Amino acid sequence: MVDNPLLISGRSNRQLSEGIATGMDVPLTKCDIVNFSDGEIFCQIMENIRGGDVFVIQSTCPPVNDHLMEMLITIDAVKRASARRITAVIPYFGYARQDRKVQSRTPITARLVSDLICQAGANRVLFMDLHAGQIQGFFDRPVDHLYGAPLIVDYIRKTDYKDLMIISPDAGGVERARAYAKSLNCGLGIIDKRREGKNVAKVMHIIGDVKDKDVMIVDDMVDTAGTLTEAVNALIEAGANSVQACCSHAVLSGKALERLNNSPLTKLICTNSIDQSDRLEKCPKIEVLDIAPLFAEAIERIHLERSVSSLFEH
Secondary structure (H helix, E strand, O other), rough: OOOEEEEEOOOOHHOOOOOOHHHHHHOOEEEEEEOOOOEEEEEEEEOOOOEEEEEEOOOOOHHHHHHHHHHHHHHHOOOOOOOOEEEEEEEOOOOOOOOOOOOOOOHHHHHHHHHHHHOOOOOOEEOOOOOHHHHHHHHHOOOOEEOOOHHHHHHHHHOOOOOEEEEOHHHHHHHHHHHHHHHOEEEEEEEEEEEEEEEEEEEEEEEOOOOOOEEEEEEEOOOOOOOHHHHHHHHHHHOEEEEEEEEEEEOOOOOHHHHHHHOOOOOEEOOOOOOOOOOOOOOOOEEEEEHHHHHHHHHHHHOOOOOOOOHHHH
């Protein structure tokens, strides 16, 4: 039986996987993942992993379907290579927003994807900042759920703000924003928005006084940045001194970078759950925090069968 944990990286965020491996002082297990000319994905584990405790690291970020399929194929390859245990390490879980039926005759895709991961052969799953914590219940395997909030809160604490106020971009994020405000001992506000369509939001009004304050918008993810930039404009019009935003997952699809560059937002703080290396030059407002040490510690504890509950603390 292999003593050290075995780390296998998908292609969605190789930089993060290498950071985790460096933090654990173990090499990434050699794995050959290629695409055939017709788009099919092929995976071969290039080392003996029989009896090993294997961690497959893959964020299911855009292109979501390609990275999801790649993860499933890699897990299946690991299973058929006789690994003792397989943990799917998913820093960013795509399809998490489709966690319930919002209209008639629509799927609950987050549940479907969870079934696929379990059926592929994962014995347990490690996430960070799921869109809804209840998604953990979609898995009939042990789930560990990490939070990026402590890392982001520490970063905010080290920054000099005139009069900080935390803002939730919608009613659904109030609990998250309240936890930030409590940790930072500052005020809390809410933006009332109404959706006019998919990926389209319209800000209605602001609950709370933001005049002459440095505002920090807190969200779990930023996708097209439509909601965010609408919120920034509304806050500036309400008299905010400056507006920054923070999130765990910066998806930044579609016209997101263009919207961020053209908005009065001064900074977007995010983690590297999704690789941002190609976007930093295009949008200098992005500030990336490294979550590799957090995942390295969590994987080490899971491998040694130690408690990871202290890593859950906000």
